[in-house]
Amino acid sequence: MSKKKIKAIEALEEAQKIAFAPFVFQTTMTLRKLGVLNYLFEKGNDGGVTIESLSQALSISEYGLSVLLEIAESSDIVEKNSGGGYELSKIGYFLNYNKMTEANLNFTQDVCYQGLFHLHEAIQKGEPSGLKELGPWPTVYEGLSQLPSHVQKSWFEFDHFYSDEIFAEALPLVFRHKPKTLFDIGGNTGKFAVLCCKYDPDVHVRIFDLPGQLAKALSNAEENGLKNRISGQEIDWLSKNPQIHEGADTIWMSQFLDCFSKGEILKILRNCVQSMDATTQLIIIETFTDRQKFDNARFTLEATSLYFTALANGNSKMYQATEFLDLIGQAGLQLKEDLSVGEFHTMFVCKKT
């Protein structure tokens, strides 16, 4: 990447934005929560809304509104016109109404904010030192099914935002091979398993996950009337000798391997290779940092890496595709197809070497 030319005064200004970034973030969350951004969008078009009328309409003190809106204006979240009326800016509009931004904001606030305070310790120890802010688990995955409900909601909305959108596009690709038995490794809530069964009336899906998540996934399968076609097996890939059995036509891993270090990924892939025959497909879906069209998407993935460091497990990240291609080769797999799916994802279809 080429070096950016920037004047010293601009650099100093950018440095202050970073120094006070948490203030701007918390201001945004507060303006959303108090309904100020909604109100400005709905009523601000016609000459803006004054602090006095906002205060009356939303029962918030003028003092409170002044401190929030002043920094929001400097941060280009709102605009103030010459008559003193506030309007929502384009940035403010996206902060309030864009679904991706909403998933990212809530994930940052509810899941990561407090834990990130322990980032330096996490880096030094190679442990998710911030996770203690959420609960007493060795990794976040043991705790997923027990997280406080608002935290759990934000975790799942973030996770689902970045996977649900590609499931519809992925299904026809997965079922070209007409699998009769599909193993969903890291099946989470069972969403993909249910979609598979609805897509193909003959497929049987077996979900592999930690006990808490597996119970959730199987009860979701039951609620969808698919108890007979979706089964499950508890597994902890970090235990001594995790094993999956033979019999899968397709092994599916969607946004699963990024939950592990490179050494662990290799162990998981080698384990899967042992269960595969010459026709089994192993499909990996990931959002790779070196496969993003926009810098902004890469930035989101790099931030997600820090969630893994500080909160999830202390040793995984969002990887580059080149790193995965290396691991695939080392595990005894060969890449058969390299497909782009949706806006952010890559699908690797592999077979046993």
Ligand SMILES: C[S@@+](CC[C@H](N)C(=O)[O-])C[C@H]1O[C@@H](n2cnc3c(N)ncnc32)[C@H](O)[C@@H]1O
């Ligand atoms: C980020 S979620 C991905 C979920 C889903 N496949 C998707 O695309 O949305 C990762 C999944 O891996 C599971 N997982 C994480 N660590 C695990 C471990 N040590 N053993 C078994 N499963 C694990 C989690 O419980 C979770 O369901």
